[in-house]
Amino acid sequence: MAAYIPPIDDITFLLGEVFDFDALMVALPGCEEVNTGLAASILEEGGKFCAEVLEPLNRPGDEEGCRLEKGAVTTPKGFADAYRAFVAAGWAGLSGAPEFGGQGLPRVLQILLDEMLSSTNLSFGLFTGLTRGAVEAIAHHGSDQLKQKYLPRMISGEWTGAMALTESSAGTDLGLLTSRAEPLGDGSFALKGTKIFISSGDHDFGGNVIHLVLARLPNAPTGVKGISLFLSPKFLVNQNGSLGERNGMSVGSLEHKMGIHAQPTCVMNYDGAIGWLVGEPDRGLNAMFTMMNAERLFVGVQGLGIGEAANQKAVAYARERLQGRSTDGARGPVPIIEHPDVRKMLLTGRSFADAGRALGVWTAMQMDIAALHPDEGERNKAAGFVALLTPVVKAAFTDFGFETAVLSQQVFGGHGYIREWGMEQYVRDARITQIYEGTNGVQAMDLVGRKLPMEDGDLPRRFFAMMRAELFAAGGPAELDTAKAAVGEALARLAKLTEHLLAIGEDPSEGGSSASDYLCFFALVTFGWLWVRMAGKAAASAHATAELKQRKLILAQFFAARLLPRTLGLEAAIRSGASAIMALDADIL
Amino acid sequence: MAAYIPPIDDITFLLGEVFDFDALMVALPGCEEVNTGLAASILEEGGKFCAEVLEPLNRPGDEEGCRLEKGAVTTPKGFADAYRAFVAAGWAGLSGAPEFGGQGLPRVLQILLDEMLSSTNLSFGLFTGLTRGAVEAIAHHGSDQLKQKYLPRMISGEWTGAMALTESSAGTDLGLLTSRAEPLGDGSFALKGTKIFISSGDHDFGGNVIHLVLARLPNAPTGVKGISLFLSPKFLVNQNGSLGERNGMSVGSLEHKMGIHAQPTCVMNYDGAIGWLVGEPDRGLNAMFTMMNAERLFVGVQGLGIGEAANQKAVAYARERLQGRSTDGARGPVPIIEHPDVRKMLLTGRSFADAGRALGVWTAMQMDIAALHPDEGERNKAAGFVALLTPVVKAAFTDFGFETAVLSQQVFGGHGYIREWGMEQYVRDARITQIYEGTNGVQAMDLVGRKLPMEDGDLPRRFFAMMRAELFAAGGPAELDTAKAAVGEALARLAKLTEHLLAIGEDPSEGGSSASDYLCFFALVTFGWLWVRMAGKAAASAHATAELKQRKLILAQFFAARLLPRTLGLEAAIRSGASAIMALDADIL
Incomplete structure (x- = not known):
């Protein structure tokens, strides 16, 4: 298989010539030093990490998968080291808030890094993507105390985050969830319930795992208006910041999945785990949505990243694989890239990936404007666009990404069905992006039912x-x-x-x-x-x-x-x- | 999971009321006794076998997969017994030629049985489907001696068949193959070469495995015009019909695949395996196409069968799964089958499956007419339609079947991604049907380049x-x-x-x-x-x-x-x- 090539040239073209990124950066307080050249050099380094460290772990990680032994999760060989190297190099905090130790680089860079992570190792990228989602929710809704205690080490990546929403009877309809939170009288709560499909619920990277858990307070209203959000760490954190005793949560089992085998998707049992409210009582869904919107864009970019990688491999294969004669019949065997139907599959994937990246960058620019622009009108206008495009990016990027993965696998013919070639993994991994963080059907309802009427x-x-x-x-x-x-x-x-x-x-x-x-x-x-x-x-x-x-x-x-x-x-x-x-x-x- | 329900009611409706099957049967010599009632009762029995014996093996077979130990293939637990029961009940010979012990029932029944086999166990169905393809090639092109020796026991299912076409550098373009056949002077040949992707290449069902192998004779022309077809059994067959010594072929390895894990897809090494010409020297592709056309219809029906099963499971799940409120907001949680987007996915799968079955039956009727009708004009007309529709059935049924499998998985939300639910297996298994027996791109070229101009x-x-x-x-x-x-x-x-x-x-x-x-x-x-x-x-x-x-x-x-x-x-x-x-x-x- 051809090695993944980070799309730095295309990124440079997009930032430097298509979107006038430099002019935008000058207008955003805190980003004045950022420009296309800097972005490209940062992303070139990031792309190198993805290509050299993460991609080589992708296939072996899929084969080995995660294990749960005596309550402890083991990720595939190499993942823990790669994660620590990722954190040590500062990639986890790329777009994190500077007041908590992040580098404060714009979303645009984050989304482009996320694409490369997704192209090379979707399972790995989820750890850092989910942590950022949790950071977002805590930063917007958590108390100052929670922020001080947790954000610096989550933003650095030393600690990771997990979103504990789904229960077996409460998926899309979170109003049905039954996990409970009982006040302990000291401002903390004891969480009780079982959650399923918890990505990054546990791992062997060291540090702590910060769970954001949806649960009901005593006497809470039924339905979605009675759900509260709690922060509950795997290890309780001492006053001095050191890790204390194990909290009352455990991994019940690992889900057996179609793909993303290197990602420990957990069934989590909360047996009196101590947690603290994030945001107001009964308003947990509100706080969770802050996290979910960021995650939805991230998941869209996952679809984009897989499509990009799958298309790259298919193009490289189609240049080398010799089968059949040229369309005029004169030469043969010819590289299959000469066959019209093969070209069509390759061009389809390429045109989805390039335009997807452009829309990802454009949307991320709107997010940067919404967050940082000095003019309130500009901020609001941009925030509107982000709201409108969030479901589009999530659903369309993942649908097109899946389609691209399937077409790219098809280019390989029978070889595409064989695991060693890696193409079928893209299809299996891409499939989850159409499902999680709100199925694509839910995204479509969000667009038509909520966003269009805004x-x-x-x-x-x-x-x-x-x-x-x-x-x-x-x-x-x-x-x-x-x-x-x-x-x-x-x-x-x-x-x-x-x-x-x-x-x-x-x-x-x-x-x-x-x-x-x-x-x-x-x-x-x-x-x-x-x-x-x-x-x-x-x-x-x-x-x-x-x-x-x-x-x-x-x-x-x-x-x-x-x-x-x-x-x-x-x-x-x-x-x-x-x-x-x-x-x-x-x-x- | 809801159990598979054989579509006997729909079959009865199609045969009895949509296509006037009974009138056709009366017109076809040898089929006069066949009518809708008989067909329905046979297929009801067949459906019972599929639902009760084969479907329970489908998920476990996927998890266990096949093993190769000391050169011998072991299929998953239960498969060998199920295969022997299938043969003992006479299902293997349903549409086989009566002169070689088959029951001579029309193709229509065969295609409907094939659908049910594919709905319940694609890996299993391949064994019998490939055997029938091999029978077809031998029956049309083999010598009387070969026919007498091999067909009765292949038609009964005691021996199975395998198609050994593909080599690592010769897939779609068989003209590139390099396997050789050296004459041994007694009318037999020594075959040498390595073939990949050989479905049912070996197994532990007992009996014999009859390989049809494409190879080049000495001094054969290059390209497709220098390929010959050979019959080469796993065990040489003695004059008295008993199995003799092991022929010079071995399983090099089992392919690691995205799906159909219970199907032993082999890399086959032919190291001087003895074989006999089927058809004329250098005209092997011709003989192989007889087999491949039958196989292409079979593969189309595989896609249909998977779509049918996946849709059934999704409908059953959507009736029971409670999430969200009714469209008027008045009730909740409601079965998700009430949600428009879910309905759309279910109706899409259903409308593909019902129409696919109808087209499958119609095409099989044309095959029966082409084979048996006393009037030559009718035969030719029908044969034309079969030629025209073969690529359409192969490609469209498998594309729509895959789409249905994906949509049906989507209906399950996150549960659809979990292996235990079985929905993701449909997606993985269906994917091969778009690739093998000529990729769907090749089918489309066949339709546009060869069939339209006929x-x-x-x-x-x-x-x-x-x-x-x-x-x-x-x-x-x-x-x-x-x-x-x-x-x-x-x-x-x-x-x-x-x-x-x-x-x-x-x-x-x-x-x-x-x-x-x-x-x-x-x-x-x-x-x-x-x-x-x-x-x-x-x-x-x-x-x-x-x-x-x-x-x-x-x-x-x-x-x-x-x-x-x-x-x-x-x-x-x-x-x-x-x-x-x-x-x-x-x-x-």
């Missing part, structure tokens, strides 16, 4: 207007006109369809029936906008190589001609309405 | 005319009009697009770029035709229950409204032409 529908309108204005701004090479027109036409249809959905918003059957198709439509148009932008910027660039110009131009044309048309079918399906979906009695379905 | 394009035209005539025949309930019109419109677009592809047929880049999208378009229209047919026949039926009438009507509406529109995007993509796919230099892709 600002009375002006939020999506604002986003569409921005894309439209940019799409039809002057310039760009003539070869791009057809693609540009196709994206513009699809955008116009998307805008109209959005008004249609907003108008029938009162009927949740309509929204639910259309949501996943709509989300895909939305994502395809957004990718199309970014393809036109990338190809246009490449054509106009003084720095871009001729190869990059050709690559971006043809991929933009390919995307507009071959993938954007999917919106036609999605639109027709949505417009057919909910009746055919809702009509059949459940007992004869 | 009879100067009249073959597809004839098929479309048949669908059109039937679609617009009088009758059918008014509620079906919209669906009928939608299918008619898509069929008209398909016919025009086909003419477009026939016209540009000289440019293989165009065909190759469009092939997989075109095949999907073709399949969707064909499924739509069958949905209208099924719903119409159900509405007009005197026997069908009100439930069946409702089910078929609404599924037809669902298919036409929600899935058929995919053809819009496929068409636009195809019409955009090959340029965006072929333009990019391979080294910068």
